[in-house]
Structure formats: structure tokens, C-alpha cells
Amino acid sequence: MKIGLRIDVDTFRGTKRGVPALCSLFEKHRFHGTFFFSVGPDNMGRHLWRLLKPAFLWKMLRTNAAGLYGPEIIFMGTAWPGPQIGKHLDHVIKACAQAGHEIGLHAWDHQREQARINKMSPGEIYLELHKGFDKLADICNKPPVCSAVPGWRCSDPLLLEKAKFPFVYNSDCRGTSIFRPVVDGQELEQIQIPVTLPTYDEILGRDGVTNENYNEHMLGLLKPGQLNVLTIHAEAEGGKCLDMFDDFITKAKERGWQFVTLGQLVAENPEPPLGRIVQQDFPGREGWLGVQAGV
Ligand SMILES: [Zn+2]
Numbered sequence: 001m002k003i004g005l006r007i008d009v010d011t012f013r014g015t016k017r018g019v020p021a022l023c024s025l026f027e028k029h030r031f032h033g034t035f036f037f038s039v040g041p042d043n044m045g046r047h048l049w050r051l052l053k054p055a056f057l058w059k060m061l062r063t064n065a066a067g068l069y070g071p072e073i074i075f076m077g078t079a080w081p082g083p084q085i086g087k088h089l090d091h092v093i094k095a096c097a098q099a100g101h102e103i104g105l106h107a108w109d110h111q112r113e114q115a116r117i118n119k120m121s122p123g124e125i126y127l128e129l130h131k132g133f134d135k136l137a138d139i140c141n142k143p144p145v146c147s148a149v150p151g152w153r154c155s156d157p158l159l160l161e162k163a164k165f166p167f168v169y170n171s172d173c174r175g176t177s178i179f180r181p182v183v184d185g186q187e188l189e190q191i192q193i194p195v196t197l198p199t200y201d202e203i204l205g206r207d208g209v210t211n212e213n214y215n216e217h218m219l220g221l222l223k224p225g226q227l228n229v230l231t232i233h234a235e236a237e238g239g240k241c242l243d244m245f246d247d248f249i250t251k252a253k254e255r256g257w258q259f260v261t262l263g264q265l266v267a268e269n270p271e272p273p274l275g276r277i278v279q280q281d282f283p284g285r286e287g288w289l290g291v292q293a294g295v
Helices: 012-029 046-049 054-063 064-071 088-099 108-116 122-140 156-164 214-221 236-240 242-254 262-268
Strands: 002-009 035-037 102-107 180-183 229-233 258-260 274-281 288-293
Touching: 002 012, 002 262, 012 035, 012 088, 012 229, 012 236, 012 242, 088 102, 088 122, 102 108, 102 122, 102 262, 122 242, 156 180, 214 242, 229 236, 236 242, 242 258, 258 262
Parallel strands: 002 035, 002 229, 002 258, 035 102, 180 274
Antiparallel strands: 274 288
């Protein structure tokens, strides 16, 4: 009964405040997680302005995004260039690695990758990965062993570019089991660990889910004997939702669940079957994301 815990860190504020808060929480509960860091500029404000559509606005209201991410998110990278996360907050990332957590690459520029991945050439994708990889390797004094594309915006060209880096595994899609992707008939070496559970912003306010019953709802989605991978965000569970997540951990442990890094799940599944990643619409999300499919 294991839950692979993945922490996505998208913003400057999430790195600065959310990561130390989560590291303390995990120390209290005595386990490690896998942190995926964004290390280039924080332009997430652009992401919000670009998505000024009714459905997105509704989601922002539903999940109280300004409350979660802080009011400055609205302006990050819009009127002035976003601050470089890895440059200014390298000490936070270093401390997280030294605490024993697994460190992976989320992005160089989270906003750019999430918005433009399907429009980027393979060369541009490679450069984006390279900048993030180098910065994170430099900060941690060792190369990251894994990566997770922003917003689950996975494409075949992205997988082929990732194959040029020494990642052992990646977590780029939603799905139900660990697999090795096939692209154009080519079996890739790097393992995929899909996220199996929904994120906070995807389900809050839908189907009667509130902050009061959120943890019970999530506990009900865990599947004994199967792959369970949960994504939390440094900006949400490391901020406003910290106490709620603390409570979730306590309740899950009481029911016999153990929190582990994604790397630990890989170590237990060294020979996973083949699969593919397709781009699909997903409940609670704007636009498409990568979803596990059969070969
Ligand atoms: Zn992200």
C-alpha cells in the first residue's frame, strides 16, 4: 500500500515558501518525496492572462487561485520579466536535496513550456530541457535523475528529446500503471510513471467536493495493490492547504498507506510493459494533456 508522492514546484513563491514548509512536514512524518523544480524565470502571470476564457475564469474562482498562489501571480512576468527561480532560490533547492528528497526537473520556463510545447521545434525543446537540466545539476552538484513536463503536456518529440538526457524515468502523463513508451515504433529506455490521482485544483468545487470533504474523497480514490501516484503543488499543499494535507497524510498512514518517492516505485518495477502517450482532454483541466494508452 504505497503512494508515490510527487511535488510540482511551478513558481518563485512556491519555491521560497512552499518547499521549506513541505520539507518540514515530511520530516515530521518521516518520509521522502520527489520534488520537480522549475529553475528558470517565473512567468506564470502570463499563463493566467493568456487563459482568460470563461471556463478558466470559473476554475480560478472555484479554486481561489489568487488565494493559493498569492496576488503577485497575476503580474509575474507580465509587466516585467519574471525572476530567475534557480538563481535566487538555489539554497532552497539545495536544502531540499540535502534533506534526502529525490530531485527532478520540472521546467526551465514553466509557462513557456506549458503554453508552447506543441509549437516548439525539437531543437527548441532540447534547449529548454538543457537549460533546466544544467541549472538543476549545478545547484544540486549532481544531475537530476528524472523529469516531469509542465501541465502533463507530453508529446512524442518531447519524449525523443528527453531520451538524450540521463533521466532514469519521467512522469509526463496521467494513467494507471508504470510503462515504457514507444514512439514511432522505437522503444524508449526511460520509464514513465503516470500520475493516477487528480490534483486539488481539478476536483475542488466539482461533484460536491469541498475543503471539508476533500481528504475523504481522495482517500476513497486510493487503490490497494495498484499504482497510486499523487501530485501536490508547493503553491497549494505547501501554502494554504498545508494543514489539510498534513491531515491527509495522517489519515492515509492510519489506514496503512506509506508515502514513497517515485524512484522507489521504479526500483520495484524494473521491467515495465510498453505503452504510448496520447494527447487528450481531461476533466478539470484546460485543454489537452498526455494520457497513457496501449501500444
Ligand atoms: Zn507545474
